[in-house]
Amino acid sequence: MLAEEKTEERVEEKPVEEAEEKVQARDLVLLEAALYVAGRPLDLRELASVLKTRSKKRVQRTAQKLIDLYITRETALEILPLEEDRYVMQLKAEYTPEVRRLSLRPMLSVGPLKTLSYIAYRQPLPQKQVIDVRGQHAYGHVKQLEDLNLIARERAGRNMLLRTTAFFADYFGLSHDLKTMKQQLKTIFEKEDLDQAEPEKLQPDKT
Numbered sequence: 001m002l003a004e005e006k007t008e009e010r011v012e013e014k015p016v017e018e019a020e021e022k023v024q025a026r027d028l029v030l031l032e033a034a035l036y037v038a039g040r041p042l043d044l045r046e047l048a049s050v051l052k053t054r055s056k057k058r059v060q061r062t063a064q065k066l067i068d069l070y071i072t073r074e075t076a077l078e079i080l081p082l083e084e085d086r087y088v089m090q091l092k093a094e095y096t097p098e099v100r101r102l103s104l105r106p107m108l109s110v111g112p113l114k115t116l117s118y119i120a121y122r123q124p125l126p127q128k129q130v131i132d133v134r135g136q137h138a139y140g141h142v143k144q145l146e147d148l149n150l151i152a153r154e155r156a157g158r159n160m161l162l163r164t165t166a167f168f169a170d171y172f173g174l175s176h177d178l179k180t181m182k183q184q185l186k187t188i189f190e191k192e193d194l195d196q197a198e199p200e201k202l203q204p205d206k207t
Contacts (some may be wrong), residue, residue: 027051027062028069035079035089040170044085056085063087084176108144115141116168119151121185123178124163127153 034042034050047059067079067087076095080088091099108116115134119125131138142162145151150168154161166176174181 024062024065027058028066031059031062031066032079032089035087040167041082041086041088047087060085108148111137112141112144116145116150116164117185117189119145119162120164120168121182121189124154124161127160127162130162 030050031047034047038046044056044059047063048054048056051059051062053059063079063081067081070077070079076092077089078092080090082088115130115138118134119130122129127142130142134141142151142153146153149165150171151162152165154163164181168174169176169181174184
């Protein structure tokens, strides 16, 4: 009787285990798809919404499995954990020189990119200051940058302050910490006079 009961228990456990394995496999595929489509770092909240779960541990566990899986693959891509519980799929550094010329053109022309550079390095700053420095055409730049979710405007008394968004940091591969970001930008621009900086040096993070 005991042997028969144990056999029945194993039979009952098998479908449960198989169901759990299917869920885990689907979680891996969905997380991989999300990182691929986004083309930028995603945080736990965003990934949890894709997996339709409220469990951060489930997302972290799945992400770590995917990281380990990519380590074992012979592929040009890798998945990395970043600060603030974010994850990104990116090209391995050793392949960048070979394919950099094929990367997509930046979504901004030189004028708006110069305005964005000025805002990013001196933020938060009044919109009036941007217009005074960059000229009346900068009104159009600010609107375009806001529509692309690269900057945000907020009212401070009679002034309208401008600052970059989290999406800006992710898109250009910069830190979310403002002090660190400005140090990174200083290195990119090579000098503090942003009006004379070469805006083409500020490019989307494709690696």
